[in-house]
Amino acid sequence: MNQYETVFICTPVLSEPQVKEAVTKFRDLIKANGGEMIHEEDWGMKKLAYPIQKKSTGFYHLFEFKADPAFITKMETDFRRDERVIRFMTVKLDKYAVAYSEKRRKLQKAKSEKKED
Template sequence: MPLYEHVYVARQDVSPAQVEALSDELTSIIKEHGGSIVKTEYWGLRNLQYKIAKNRKGHYSLMHLDAPAEAINEMERQMRIKEDILRFMTLRVEEHDEEPSPVMSRRDRSDRD
């Protein structure tokens, strides 16, 4: 099956627990269509470069997916309906990195300083 990286930004006024629930919903959609989630990362509440729908911040999440194209299409269709999701992007990749993403490794370095 093809491999994908998927990042989405949720509204700033939802809680991290609600973002986790959104990720769980997306995971169930992928699994229903025969795919699997390799890894998920919650990047936290971060500043946006510009306002999106009157939001200055957003909750960022990354998902590594191993799923057929139909599963990705259904997940993106569901995301367009949800008002809590501001933006999303899905990219097809050749392979997934086993290490944490650069965003997470940068956060780890700043926590130690």
């Protein structure tokens, strides 16, 4: 199993529960196909670098997971079929990217613990 990172953008016309429903759908798809969720981030609504389908903002979400390489094509097909998703990108992480990702998560955790104090 390889480690992957997927960022996808949901259309801004959705309500918060609809976005959460879409995120849950893809999280469950990963788990149902033998994948293992490592990390998940909700980046919220952000401005797009350029208009996509006449929209200038979107809900960003990141998944970091381990999965079989054959599953990636199935997941990307589901992204293309879902009207709520306007863009997505999946990247296979090499050992350096995995190490960087772990370091980034530890820094975020330390920052959030520091804010709580």
